[in-house]
Amino acid sequence: xxxxxxxxxxxxxxxxxxxxxxxxxxxxxxxxxxxxxxxxxxxxxxxxxxxxxxxxxxxxxxxxxxxxxxxxxxxxxxxxxxxxxxxxxxxxxxxxxxxxxxxxxxxxxxxxxxxxxxxxxxxxxxxxxxxxxxxxxxxxxxxxxxxxxxxxxxxxxxxxxxxxxxxxxxxxxxxxxxxxxxxxxxxxxxxxxxxxxxxxxxxxxxxxxxxxxxxxxxxxxxxxxxxxxxxxxxxxxxxxxxxxxxxxxxxxxxxxxxxxxxxxxxxxxxxxxx
Amino acid sequence: xxxxxxxxxxxxxxxxxxxxxxxxxxxxxxxxxxxxxxxxxxxxxxxxxxxxxxxxxxxxxxxxxxxxxxxxxxxxxxxxxxxxxxxxxxxxxxxxxxxxxxxxxxxxxxxxxxxxxxxxxxxxxxxxxxxxxxxxxxxxxxxxxxxxxxxxxxxxxxxxxxxxxxxxxxxxxxxxxxxxxxxxxxxxxxxxxxxxxxxxxxxxxxxxxxxxxxxxxxxxxxxxxxxxxxxxxxxxxxxxxxxxxxxxxxxxxxxxxxxxxxxxxxxxxxxxxxxxxxxxxxxxxxxxxxxxxxxxxxxxxxxxxxxxxxxxxxxxxxxxxxxxxxxxxxxxxxxxxxxxxxxxxxxxxxxxxxxxxxxxxxxxxxxxxxxxxxxxxxxxxxxx
Ligand SMILES: Cc1cc2nc3c(=O)[nH]c(=O)nc-3n(C[C@H](O)[C@H](O)[C@H](O)COP(=O)(O)OP(=O)(O)OC[C@H]3O[C@@H](n4cnc5c(N)ncnc54)[C@H](O)[C@@H]3O)c2cc1C
Ligand code: SF4
Ligand code: SF4
Ligand code: FES
Numbered sequence: 001x002x003x004x005x006x007x008x009x010x011x012x013x014x015x016x017x018x019x020x021x022x023x024x025x026x027x028x029x030x031x032x033x034x035x036x037x038x039x040x041x042x043x044x045x046x047x048x049x050x051x052x053x054x055x056x057x058x059x060x061x062x063x064x065x066x067x068x069x070x071x072x073x074x075x076x077x078x079x080x081x082x083x084x085x086x087x088x089x090x091x092x093x094x095x096x097x098x099x100x101x102x103x104x105x106x107x108x109x110x111x112x113x114x115x116x117x118x119x120x121x122x123x124x125x126x127x128x129x130x131x132x133x134x135x136x137x138x139x140x141x142x143x144x145x146x147x148x149x150x151x152x153x154x155x156x157x158x159x160x161x162x163x164x165x166x167x168x169x170x171x172x173x174x175x176x177x178x179x180x181x182x183x184x185x186x187x188x189x190x191x192x193x194x195x196x197x198x199x200x201x202x203x204x205x206x207x208x209x210x211x212x213x214x215x216x217x218x219x220x221x222x223x224x225x226x227x228x229x230x231x232x233x234x235x236x237x238x239x240x241x242x243x244x245x246x247x248x249x250x251x252x253x254x255x256x257x258x259x260x261x262x263x264x265x266x267x268x269x270x271x272x273x274x
Numbered sequence: 275x276x277x278x279x280x281x282x283x284x285x286x287x288x289x290x291x292x293x294x295x296x297x298x299x300x301x302x303x304x305x306x307x308x309x310x311x312x313x314x315x316x317x318x319x320x321x322x323x324x325x326x327x328x329x330x331x332x333x334x335x336x337x338x339x340x341x342x343x344x345x346x347x348x349x350x351x352x353x354x355x356x357x358x359x360x361x362x363x364x365x366x367x368x369x370x371x372x373x374x375x376x377x378x379x380x381x382x383x384x385x386x387x388x389x390x391x392x393x394x395x396x397x398x399x400x401x402x403x404x405x406x407x408x409x410x411x412x413x414x415x416x417x418x419x420x421x422x423x424x425x426x427x428x429x430x431x432x433x434x435x436x437x438x439x440x441x442x443x444x445x446x447x448x449x450x451x452x453x454x455x456x457x458x459x460x461x462x463x464x465x466x467x468x469x470x471x472x473x474x475x476x477x478x479x480x481x482x483x484x485x486x487x488x489x490x491x492x493x494x495x496x497x498x499x500x501x502x503x504x505x506x507x508x509x510x511x512x513x514x515x516x517x518x519x520x521x522x523x524x525x526x527x528x529x530x531x532x533x534x535x536x537x538x539x540x541x542x543x544x545x546x547x548x549x550x551x552x553x554x555x556x557x558x559x560x561x562x563x564x565x566x567x568x569x570x571x572x573x574x575x576x577x578x579x580x581x582x583x584x585x586x587x588x589x590x591x592x593x594x595x596x597x598x599x600x601x602x603x604x605x606x607x608x609x610x611x612x613x614x615x616x617x618x619x620x621x622x623x624x625x626x627x628x629x630x631x632x633x634x635x636x637x638x639x640x641x642x643x644x645x646x647x648x649x650x651x652x653x654x655x656x657x658x
Pocket of ligand 1: 286287288289290291292310311312313314315316317318319320321322323324325326327450451452453480481482483484485488503504505539582583584585607608610611612613614615616617
């Protein structure tokens with residue numbers, strides 16, 4: 001299901017959940033990250049070290065629910081918007097879903113919104129109970145209160161007035177054809193997620209004779225994104241080593257330059273400008 | 275591909291200059307050309323530059339050189355049959371005057387430019403604001419604008435020249451370093467490289483800041499020095515301004531590239547004069563201050579990378595073009611002093627004119643290496 005439609009099914013979701021007692025105790029994250037992609041910010045950002053360190057950047061995150069407080073820090077940093085914080089401990093027949101929301105403008109607290117499931121179909125209504133835009137960086141988080149039986153279904157929302165234009169739950173079927181990718185799954189794998197460059201594109205450039213990380217970066221932009229090749233750089237070097245037969249250690253990375261993480265211009269001008 | 279034993283011309287350096295010269299020579303019928311690059315193409319200043327091009331110069335010759343190059347770039351994807359895109363965007367350069375002295379000079383520059391057929395205009399801060407709506411008009415006294423100025427993607431432009439040259443038969447050797455030049459009886463005999471020797475009568479030195487070392491291999495002193503220049507880039511964002519915004523006294527050039535990122539750089543005469551290309555803190559601090567003064571709306575944009583390259587400087591901040599009097603067969607195309615990217619089409623054309631002994635397309639005879647000894651420096655006011 002996941003690989004053909006991009007929508008995780010109930011089986012997969014059940015595997016992400018903690019024990020019933022932990023569910024009743026306090027909020028917990030559901031990490032809907034199922035594929036071995038080169039990504040790890042969740043594991044390095046948890047202030048309580050509840051997401052275990054990854055041996056390889058391709059590892060799937062593993063969560064220790066006993067350490068986890070449900071604070072939501074991981075949901076804010078996950079570039080895949082794959083982490084949701086669920087609260088089933090409210091005890092009033094409602095539950096809440098906290099989801100990353102990347103759009104402008106943010107909803108208002110108290111607003112009634114249409115809730116949607118993973119496939120984008122409207123499943124009911126919810127109330128915005130918290131909007132947290134984040135002090136520095138990171139994705140804003142929106143918390144919705146929803147009927148408790150819907151906490152594992154609701155994953156997005158939209159303003160009520162837009163709902164008319166949407167296909168309802170029992171409307172048209174999802175066209176699965178365009179998701180089907182029987183062969184070449186590997187080739188279409190993203191290597192540079194920031195710039196949207198696939199393994200096939202990288203391999204074609206290597207075959208054309210661009211056999212250094214820098215040359216591939218200059219011609220394709222792979223590595224020029226906001227993460228500055230921290231994710232894709234080693235993968236590109238792997239491909240070069242594999243295709244040219246050179247030892248992996250001899251493939252030079254692109255030069256690391258400041259800043260270590262992106263910072264706004266105002267950060268450097270300090271207080272004296274304002 | 276094996277290194278050939280002989281060549282009619284050996285070009286040293288695979289930056290924009292070397293590649294443009296190689297293409298021009300081949301395009302005009304020269305055979306057996308070899309280009310050697312010690313690293314990869316665009317490894318030197320070319321791959322680190324702002325890649326802006328402007329016709330708004332203060333000296334007539336520079337206007338001519340830039341005009342020639344703009345006209346070339348306008349059709350370069352087709353002329354060079356490049357399958358990707360050199361991304362030449364003609365969104366103009368808006369040059370701002372920080373004070374009345376600069377404004378007076380700009381007025382003269384525009385008169386000269388208009389006389390030469392360059393469509394620049396002199397503007398009030400309010401008129402400039404219409405072109406770049408995020409600029410703070412209280413910070414400058416006047417501006418000039420030329421809509422045909424613009425910028426390119428330096429990697430793709432270099433590739434475009436190199437690939438077209440290769441299709442015309444030029445042999446390009448990357449990861450091949452020139453280690454010696456064999457001169458006897460005042461003539462070039464051969465070039466020694468890390469992969470072997472190539473006998474030749476003609477060598478073109480287009481090695482950017484390293485040209486001084488290449489000159490020394492032939493016993494020639496090329497009066498240039500290198501100096502670090504820093505630059506930074508932000509994350510991509512929606513288009514907010516079209517032109518390159520530049521100020522000489524302000525000490526800034528800033529542009530948004532087609533991809534959405536914003537590039538900005540400045541000069542600093544206290545920068546080290548050697549091959550160091552590390553990145554410093556003071557640059558970001560000064561750079562972001564100037565940027566927030568002139569374009570305050572950008573203050574929340576994230577910087578993702580700063581880097582640096584070097585300018586290859588001469589005593590008058592003008593390039594050195596032409597033969598070396600003491601060594602027959604040695605030609606120089608270096609010392610571009612921070613504006614060699616935009617001049618590349620003219621560089622290729624003129625060095626080819628000289629090697630083929632044809633009349634110069636633009637008279638650059640006063641840019642010869644001998645001018646420094648003669649004390650005949652060329653004056654240009656509009657440089658960063
Ligand atoms: C931050 C910055 C911003 C700039 N902005 C602009 C701008 O907006 N517009 C503009 O027109 N110009 C700009 N410039 C200037 C421009 O980058 C240069 O003038 C231009 O790129 C010079 O190109 P080149 O081919 O002559 O030299 P380079 O690009 O330096 O190429 C020289 C090549 O020679 C090779 N080489 C050296 N030694 C050897 C050897 N022994 N054997 C073989 N190969 C060798 C090097 O590896 C290198 O690739 C800027 C420069 C910097 C640093
Ligand atoms: S919710 Fe907070 S405590 Fe739990 S895993 Fe995420 S960051 Fe760690
Ligand atoms: S940050 Fe998100 S996408 Fe990346 S590994 Fe963690 S859960 Fe998966
Ligand atoms: S994945 Fe961030 S630059 Fe490639």
